Amino acid sequence: MSEQSNKTCFSIGHLVLANPVVAAPMAGVTDRAFRMLAAEHGCGLVYTEMISDQALIYGNPKTNLLLNLSGETGPICVQIFGSQVEYMVRAAEIVADRGADIIDINMGCPTPKIVRNGEGASLMRHPELAARIVEAIVNRVDCPVTVKMRKGWDDTSVNAVELARLVVQAGAAAVAVHGRTREQFYSGEADWGIIRQVCEAVSVPVIGNGDVRTPEDAERMLKETGCHAVMIGRAAAGNPWLFSSTVHYLATGELLPCPTLQMRQETAIRHYKLLVETKGEDVANREMRKHLAWYIKGLRGAAGLRARINYGCSYKFYTEDFWELLSPERNTDFPVADLKSFQ
Numbered sequence: 001m002s003e004q005s006n007k008t009c010f011s012i013g014h015l016v017l018a019n020p021v022v023a024a025p026m027a028g029v030t031d032r033a034f035r036m037l038a039a040e041h042g043c044g045l046v047y048t049e050m051i052s053d054q055a056l057i058y059g060n061p062k063t064n065l066l067l068n069l070s071g072e073t074g075p076i077c078v079q080i081f082g083s084q085v086e087y088m089v090r091a092a093e094i095v096a097d098r099g100a101d102i103i104d105i106n107m108g109c110p111t112p113k114i115v116r117n118g119e120g121a122s123l124m125r126h127p128e129l130a131a132r133i134v135e136a137i138v139n140r141v142d143c144p145v146t147v148k149m150r151k152g153w154d155d156t157s158v159n160a161v162e163l164a165r166l167v168v169q170a171g172a173a174a175v176a177v178h179g180r181t182r183e184q185f186y187s188g189e190a191d192w193g194i195i196r197q198v199c200e201a202v203s204v205p206v207i208g209n210g211d212v213r214t215p216e217d218a219e220r221m222l223k224e225t226g227c228h229a230v231m232i233g234r235a236a237a238g239n240p241w242l243f244s245s246t247v248h249y250l251a252t253g254e255l256l257p258c259p260t261l262q263m264r265q266e267t268a269i270r271h272y273k274l275l276v277e278t279k280g281e282d283v284a285n286r287e288m289r290k291h292l293a294w295y296i297k298g299l300r301g302a303a304g305l306r307a308r309i310n311y312g313c314s315y316k317f318y319t320e321d322f323w324e325l326l327s328p329e330r331n332t333d334f335p336v337a338d339l340k341s342f343q
Contacts, residue, residue: 009044010205010228013144013173015075015101017229019044019247020222022176022207024233025079025104025148027111028290032068033274035076037267038236041244044229045075050106050120053082053091067098068278074101079148081106083118083129089136096141102173103141105133107149107163110182121182124153124163131166138171148176148209151194154183160194161201168202176207176231186234196225207231214242215249222250238294240267265323268295272318285313292318299326 010020023030023038025047030038035046048066055063069076078100082088092103107130109120116122123130130147138145147167152158164175177198179190190210199206208227212218213235221230236242241263245256259267271291275284293306305325312322 012045012102012146012205015144017044017075018042020229020250021045021218021243021247022229022231023047023236023243024209024231025050025077025106026233026237027109028287029237031066031275032070032072032278033271034240036072036274037240037271038243039073041240042247043243044247045077045102046072047077047079047104050079050081050109051091051095053080053084053087056080056091056094057087065279067095069099076100077102077104077146079104079106081109081114081119083123083133085129085133085136088133089140092137092141092145096143100143102144102146103137104146104148104176105130105137107147108176108178108182110150110185115182121150121153124149124159124182125157127159127163127166130163131170134167134172135170144173145171146174146176147172148178150178151181151191154181158194161197164198164202164206168204172204174205174207174228175202176209177227178231179208179210192221192225195221195227199226199228205229209233215246215255218246219250238268238291238297261326264295265326268292269319269323271295276315281315285315285318288318292322 010017021044023043023046027049030047030049038046051063051066067078078095080088080091080095080103082091095103106120107123111120114120134145134147149160149163151160160177167175175198177195179192179194180188195206195208205228207229208221208225209231212221212230212232218230221227232242241259248254248256272284272288275287289309292309296302296305299305308325312318
């Protein structure tokens, strides 16, 4: 039990986090509604979606919505992206003024439209510029500054260790490492070995990212790499219980039961209502489609249910009508669940 208990907290700068379970930044997913659910399920640290430095500076309304932290108890890491030192500094100051607990610099996004502008993972090809950005921001804000990176650009330019050393020397309080190259995007297996190498090379906390899909995966990553925390991404879409079960497992060694159908229903409805509260019903109706499809993953007949989702676009559908489809008395075409396949 003592070995498990030692894994229940870690620090980034002056900020002490309750546990080593971190929700990864995911564009189109980790908005205010998702973050609030992740925090309610015990996540030690949540990230915003990545936010453009220039869009922040010019006051883009949609970008300001990404920075809506109202009602969140934290801790919250706001992730920004860009490639020009002066713009990144100005954006970081805006983010700090809006209440970010931590500011993260995106050096890992593989999306073509991002890297074409020299941003995201493209910064891994320019480590000196990356370090200058970190140093300039650290000198202008009081909150901890971190960096999220990948293994490298491709297999011929694996430089996560070099970049991690440079950004830590520049003042980064922690680094998160995704064990895939930019060329891989999200395919293939994550290389946890590179996470271990970064841990051995720097003196600040390292957050491991890539292929953590179960509580057991999280524990294995901590043991095999020596990282201080694990970052969970796509596996948590429609499955916030992965956060709570991982926190519990790391602290106790005990696996929690899988979520029941009622738990899925209640959480999905709460997720939808949080979207409505933040973005309005019209936007929530569109965005909830993908989330609801994730919430029903593992149900027998999920393909047919997903087809129904595409026709649903109302408050009543998401809070009542859809769930009546899952009632055996209403429709025997969709048996309620193979719940063991959910996690």
